[in-house]
Amino acid sequence: MSIRDITLMGHPALMTPAAPVDDPLSEATTSLIEDMFDTMFAIGGVGIAAPQIGVSQRVIICLMRERKFSQPPERDDFTVFINPTLTPVDTEMVEGWEGCLSLPGMQGKVPRYKQIQYTATATDGSTLSGRAVGFPAVVLQHEADHLDGILYPMRMTDMSTLQYHDPVRRLTGRASMATSMEQEIDNELAQATDDDNREQEPPLS
Ligand SMILES: [Zn+2]
Numbered sequence: 001m002s003i004r005d006i007t008l009m010g011h012p013a014l015m016t017p018a019a020p021v022d023d024p025l026s027e028a029t030t031s032l033i034e035d036m037f038d039t040m041f042a043i044g045g046v047g048i049a050a051p052q053i054g055v056s057q058r059v060i061i062c063l064m065r066e067r068k069f070s071q072p073p074e075r076d077d078f079t080v081f082i083n084p085t086l087t088p089v090d091t092e093m094v095e096g097w098e099g100c101l102s103l104p105g106m107q108g109k110v111p112r113y114k115q116i117q118y119t120a121t122a123t124d125g126s127t128l129s130g131r132a133v134g135f136p137a138v139v140l141q142h143e144a145d146h147l148d149g150i151l152y153p154m155r156m157t158d159m160s161t162l163q164y165h166d167p168v169r170r171l172t173g174r175a176s177m178a179t180s181m182e183q184e185i186d187n188e189l190a191q192a193t194d195d196d197n198r199e200q201e202p203p204l205s
Contacts, residue, residue: 001034003042004053006101009151013051014102018058018147024082024121029059033080033123036061045101046073047139047205049146052102058083060143064136067203081120081128086144089115089131098142098152099165099202107202109161110152112138135203142205165201 007013021029032055040048046063050056064079092114099107116137119129132140142152153162164170 001031001038004035004039006039006043007052007054009100009103011051011054011102013054013056014146014149014151016056016149018049018051018056020058021082021121024123025125029057029082030123032057032059033061037075037078040078040101041075043101043204045205046203047078047143048101049143051146058147060084060140060147062136062139062143062205063203064132064139066135079128080123081118081140081143082122084118084120084140084144084147086140087117088113089117094134094138096138097165097202098138099204100142100152101204102146102151103153105164105166105169107161107163107165108153108156109158110138110142110155111157112141112155116140139203139205 023029032050032053035053036048036050036059039053040061046067048061050059060081061078062081063073063077065073065077067073090113093111094114095109095111097107098110114137115131115133117129117131118140119127122128145151145155153159156162168174
């Protein structure tokens with residue numbers, strides 16, 4: 001099994017609908033899933049979709065518990081969904097910051113359904129179904145979108161929130177803090193992060 005390169009926005013696999021998996025138990029599917037896990041863990045993601053490693057097949061992996069910084073997720077915290085179908089439970093939406101492995105360094109506020117019903121095939125060929133609420137519901141929607149050629153900016157309703165997540169880069173145009181960082185930029189940074197009241201880095205998936 002191996003760590004694969006992540007495809008970036010503009011790659012054909014990310015911009016077109018993926019094909020259904022014919023045989024969830026095949027060696028090719030099992031090997032694809034192992035590579036997805038290896039790649040996702042190597043980069044610290046909370047989810048990944050097969051098109052993100054260049055494979056146009058309907059397979060996603062999602063963190064199915066709330067994200068806790070004090071407790072890095074383990075493999076058992078993730079679920080593999082083959083040929084998933086999502087249905088919103090109702091019309092209630094929540095908006096939160098999202099990042100994507102395929103748009104490195106960027107984040108934006110994305111509206112998502114708060115609760116969704118899912119059905120999929122599990123890695124053992126059985127049917128997987130249930131309801132996700134909150135963070136896992138967001139990850140599921142983000143990953144399932146990858147199977148339909150949709151990236152999170154295409155779901156955004158306020159494009160002014162699309163930005164670099166690193167406030168130093170955002171405010172100074174530099175990728176890292178300069179040696180003679182001015183106090184006023186410091187203050188601006190403190191305010192920017194306070195105002196937004198956000199986590200340091202959005203979940204990457
Ligand atoms: Zn993504």
